[in-house]
């Protein structure tokens with residue numbers, strides 16, 4: 001049921017398809033029923049929605065792409081501010097800037113920027129929201145060359161808890177701008193982002209090399225050896241994944257667990273081929289790496305929605321053989337459609353100074369990211385147990401930090417670990433300034449009352 005209030009803001013109440021669509025997240029485990037969902041098309045709408053929610057004492061959650069694995073972007077009985085109607089993308093090819101609505105998905109941004117042969121680091125799945133991903137850091141194929149998504153921010157337009165409309169940039173509200181580089185939706189509702197763009201493609205050398213899962217340890221060892229010497233244009237990851245029954249993938253491999261090298265090389269094709277040579281020498285079952293449109297590769301790994309998800313992650317600084325053995329052993333036993341991913345960092349990610357953004361431990365060598373994916377609730381314990389087991393076993397090689405975009409709700413210690421104590425305290429100060437009542441707590445929360 002829809003209601004229209006002042007400023008023309010549309011509010012959905014329980015009942016009807018639009019309400020159900022707007023409360024549904026990517027993770028099928030989340031089934032929350034908000035009292036109201038405000039469909040916001042402008043900063044004025046967001047301010048009106050905040051007023052509406054606060055006057056009624058409603059808990060407030062903010063959603064864009066709906067990919068919060070912990071289900072933090074919806075709330076039971078509260079108000080959801082749905083930013084997806086703000087999905088315009090305007091590209092200035094001369095200045096190499098994109099102005100992106102606060103409710104855009106990465107697919108929308110990639111398509112618009114690639115029309116000009118430009119891109120910025122975005123998520124590896126096209127349906128992920130720009131807002132949640134960028135505000136949490138933003139890991140993607142271009143990161144070793146161009147930094148995380150948040151490193152490419154020029155400014156963010158935000159509606160803060162009291163309804164003020166502010167622009168945060170290096171010159172305006174610099175403390176807030178700093179906090180928006182990793183501390184998520186703690187400080188307000190983003191209505192627009194301005195990103196720096198870079199020449200990318202449009203054709204890049206990208207795709208997958210699929211190996212028997214039993215060769216995954218060899219693949220990981222090779223990844224460890226090759227990446228530090230490779231140019232930053234080389235964006236790889238290793239995924240243990242069950243081959244989905246898709247036409248582009250060899251039918252004889254459908255349903256089989258494989259170890260895949262996923263790669264997006266944005267430098268010259270010949271250079272990419274040279275870097276790939278030792279991987280190809282391992283003898284892949286299928287070689288699906290070829291020149292293709294960057295925007296197409298950005299959709300190639302889109303996971304189907306409607307699955308149950310439980311995610312976790314650790315940073316590794318050094319990667320001894322024992323760590324690879326642990327990863328490999330668990331990954332060979334990945335239950336249902338679960339996957340484990342290893343993403344090498346370095347390059348531009350590591351060049352950003354420790355104090356320039358809240359994110360700690362940018363010098364991590366690998367981000368290790370097991371994610372449980374399954375359909376049957378009867379498998380919940382087994383799958384979550386597998387992901388937790390991998391995380392706990394690999395933790396002895398971990399630096400203790402964590403990348404919050406890749407985990408669900410794992411409590412305050414993990415939030416602190418993502419930033420380190422000193423920067424966490426600085427974030428608490430920013431939170432007190434911009435959201436002293438913790439209106440925005442449907443996130444990896446930094447409570448204003450936390451010890452400073």
Ligand SMILES: Cc1cc2nc3c(=O)[nH]c(=O)nc-3n(C[C@H](O)[C@H](O)[C@H](O)COP(=O)(O)OP(=O)(O)OC[C@H]3O[C@@H](n4cnc5c(N)ncnc54)[C@H](O)[C@@H]3O)c2cc1C
Nearest residue numbers: 063064065066067068073124129131132133139185190443
């Ligand atoms: C299939 C899949 C693939 C992913 N791939 C990547 C990846 O490649 N790289 C990576 O870094 N992460 C990745 N993630 C993690 C993802 O970045 C986080 O889950 C992120 O929070 C999702 O953003 P969203 O806007 O889609 O989610 P939502 O569920 O809509 O929002 C998540 C949180 O972001 C905040 N938020 C959302 N919109 C706004 C807004 N307009 N203003 C202020 N705050 C807002 C809120 O705090 C909200 O709780 C992936 C997740 C999934 C499920």
